Amino acid sequence: MPRSRTAAVARERERLRALRERRDAQSADSGIDGFTVRRWRKVGVLGAQAVTRAHTMLRQLADLAHEAAHDALTDALRDEPDDRLLPAVRTVLERADPAAVAETLAEVHAGGFLWLSEVGEQRLTALTAGDETLAVPGSEDPSGASALLTAFGMDGTAVFPTRLLPRVFPWIPLSVLDDLIDAGVVGPEHQPWQYRAEETDHAYLKARLVPDQVTAEQATTLEWTARERRNAFLAGGEPLPSAGDVYDLLERVVDGDASVVKELERELPRDLVLRLRRLLDGVAVGNWDRDIWEDRGLWRLIFALWEPKAAVNPSRSPLHALMALRQAYDLLCMNDLARASAQIDKLVTYEAADPACRAEALNFHAYTLLLQEELDAAALVLEGIRDAHERAESNLRMLRRRQAVQRNDRPAASNPYLDLGLPHGAPSWTTRYRDLRREHVRDVDMSAQLNSAMKRIRDAERDEDWSGFFVLPLDLDVFELPDEVPVTLVPPLAPLTRRTASHSPEGLGLVRQRAVADLLPHLLNAPRRPDRNARTHTP
Structure with missing residues (x-):
């Protein structure tokens, strides 16, 4: 045997020995023996630590499982996994909410389980790494989450295809939907409120896009002060409490206050x-x-x-x-x-x-x-x-x-009340008379006219007879x-002004979670074969 070949064989034997030692050490640390590790390997779970992660994950799924799926999960938790395990996991996840699906698939990826197709593994790796530019065919993007992530990842929500809007409307976080509204991708013609189950979401989206269609009850629920003030102003009645807005200025215009015209112009x-x-x-x-x-x-x-x-x-x-x-x-x-x-x-x-x-x-x-x-x-x-x-x-x-x-x-x-510039019978005539006397104190003729009016009114009041006027x-x-x-x-x-944070990391995180959940069809019924570069344990 050539010397180089002998050296290569020796190195491979050393690598395999080191690998066995690591597995033995992991098994010792976790309390999982090598026999158990080999049984789990048959179902695509590689290494003692991966088995521990599988136990934790399957215990959570068992709470959601029914009948046959529950039996398969229970057997696996007794370290007797078999070919029923992956179909059972898939059955449970098909009934679970997207958050549970995403959490499970993320754990499958983190544990290095060989449960996903190569394409699914590739996409999940990209999503986990924050790479949102991976193109996904529309037929494999049932919720539109991947297309949405791609649009935001390219910093251009305007490129989001509107044909996918009906897919995203039922679940998209409000903050992300607000981003689409602000970008002009979503408008009144798309009627996103029709897709929302929550009444508050329904009212909020109508207020954002078709404010005239919001009912008084919805405005109250939203605590939409501007809308309530506008409606109250249009209804007339009692003056509105001051709020320093355009309706305060319009209220003064109603009263004939011309001093607010310039200020009103700035608000209209x-x-x-x-x-x-x-x-x-x-x-x-x-x-x-x-x-x-x-x-x-x-x-x-x-x-x-x-x-x-x-x-x-x-x-x-x-x-x-x-x-x-x-x-x-x-x-x-x-x-x-x-x-x-x-x-x-x-x-x-x-x-x-x-x-x-x-x-x-x-x-x-x-x-x-x-x-x-x-x-x-x-x-x-x-x-x-x-x-x-x-x-x-x-x-x-x-x-x-x-x-x-x-x-x-x-x-x-003449009517003496009119001589004082007052309507007939005005009770304030004495005050008016005194004011005019002071104003015309040096005008003899006007003073005489005012005194005559005063005397005639007093005579009428004394006699309680105004028939001469x-x-x-x-x-x-x-x-x-x-x-x-x-x-x-x-x-x-x-x-209504948006009430959510712009480009919210939390909102985008929920979109990413939904994109992960959409990878469920890539969950296999039988594990993939490990290739030479496959991980054999999880650090």
């Missing part, structure tokens, strides 16, 4: 900013597009900003009609009779006005005629509304009594601004 989307600016641009000319004035929730803001320089044409819109009426009343309270008459003339000629507004306009007209002592003309105007308004009837009686008095003997024609307005409610929500300025409901 671009299209609504442009709408708000169209409203502001209209203030200079007193004219707005129909879609602006049709939103009655904007009227308070418009009225706060708009100061007409001339008589308003009430025929232009319901908003203009109300402004014209209020403008006429304000001018009467300011004793600016020339401008008041010009405004009232426009109101009177607008015969298509709402009946309540027209009655107020005619009553105003009668009042201006009274101030000019044109009593017959004033009475004729009131005749047309006397049956509809009790106060108009009272005003007509006042005119009739006045007509019966000689002109030089008649008292002042021409009453206007007939109904203060007609002059009230709408207390409505500016629906056309309310921004659309924004999707």
Whole structure:
């Protein structure tokens, strides 16, 4: 025998001797004898430590096993494994949840069991090593987990094939699904919520993708404050508690607070900013597009900003009609009779006005005629509304009594409350009187007019008789601004902001676990033959 061949044989004998010593040592340490190790070797479990791992794993599976599979596992746990073992393990795992399957297959790999096909072993090795770029045919990727790992491994979730989405939706961790949503891979058209069994997941995904379809109950479950505040604002009613958001600003706009306009612009989307600016641009000319004035929730803001320089044409819109009426009343309270008459003339000629507004306009007209002592003309105007308004009837009686008095003997024609700039019968007249007296302390004529108004009101209160005063307005409610929500300025409901961690290691770990579980079809019914490089023990 050549010297080189002799040396090679000697080295192989030495290697085999060392291997036997290691096995004997492992058997001694574990209490497992060589005979038992050889029996386990027949079922693909190599080495004493691998046998110990197999015992631990099979005890866990035995708790899940039924009937024949349980018997095969029990025999193996008595160190009598046979060809029933692998089919029994497979039977148990086919009924187990993915987490249990993944844990078992990972243990099979870690223990060096020859239970997986070579392809399955290769894929499991890659998954265990964190290599997520191994291509897997779609037919062998039942849950889509491998394709998902590949997409994330390439740092490009956009390459995930959408045809596989129905596979991943039922099980994918929410954090990973959020990653797909943020990447634009998943949209409303895919309806991922339809695949989720948990109601909270269902509600969360709808809030992320189709927020308008979320019910009030679901919003409460999600504690979705923004949605609840938006709905509460749209419903009107009691003011919302302050939260420093866009709805606080809109609430102030509803109240006619023009000081928040610039701040509101910063909170609105671009299209609504442009709408708000169209409203502001209209203030200079007193004219707005129909879609602006049709939103009655904007009227308070418009009225706060708009100061007409001339008589308003009430025929232009319901908003203009109300402004014209209020403008006429304000001018009467300011004793600016020339401008008041010009405004009232426009109101009177607008015969298509709402009946309540027209009655107020005619009553105003009668009042201006009274101030000019044109009593017959004033009475004729009131005749047309006397049956509809009790106060108009009272005003007509006042005119009739006045007509019966000689002109030089008649008292002042004006309503003293209006002389103070107040509605008829306002209880705060004394405070108003004092404020005006201080304001006009050096104006003799104005002071005399104010004193006259004060005396007339006191006489009426003393006698409890106000029948000598021409009453206007007939109904203060007609002059009230709408207390409505500016629906056309309310921004659309924004999707719920994600509540999961972006690219969560835990989420990706669950995807990897699912990919491992999908390797179950690679679990053999009989162990592979060990090749020369196969591990014969587990360190």
